[in-house]
Amino acid sequence: MQVKCFLAVVTAACVLNADVFAASPEPHPAAMACSGCHPATASVQTPVPRLQGRNATEIIEQMQAFRDGKREATVMGRIAKGFSDPEIQAIAVWYAQLN
Numbered sequence: 001m002q003v004k005c006f007l008a009v010v011t012a013a014c015v016l017n018a019d020v021f022a023a024s025p026e027p028h029p030a031a032m033a034c035s036g037c038h039p040a041t042a043s044v045q046t047p048v049p050r051l052q053g054r055n056a057t058e059i060i061e062q063m064q065a066f067r068d069g070k071r072e073a074t075v076m077g078r079i080a081k082g083f084s085d086p087e088i089q090a091i092a093v094w095y096a097q098l099n
Contacts, residue, residue, distance in 0.1 A: 028090035052098035059092035
């Protein structure tokens with residue numbers, strides 16, 4: 001009986017919080033390239049814009065603009081060209097879920 005109750009509670013929690021599990025706590029391998037300049041924590045000082053906690057859609061739009069040459073860049077244009085849309089989405093979701 002206790003096991004059934006526990007499983008019911010865990011299942012309900014997963015269903016109610018499915019969006020929490022959508023983003024992996026581990027960075028996508030592509031995000032590892034980004035974190036060199038865009039640290040994943042606020043404790044690191046950098047003049048580069050922070051990405052953690054930003055809206056994923058905003059990150060996706062900006063990365064695609066860099067990649068497609070629609071946004072001027074020095075380094076980001078070259079870096080963004082190496083990422084596919086699914087990789088950009090994975091990077092954006094990972095950074096967005098960070099606090």
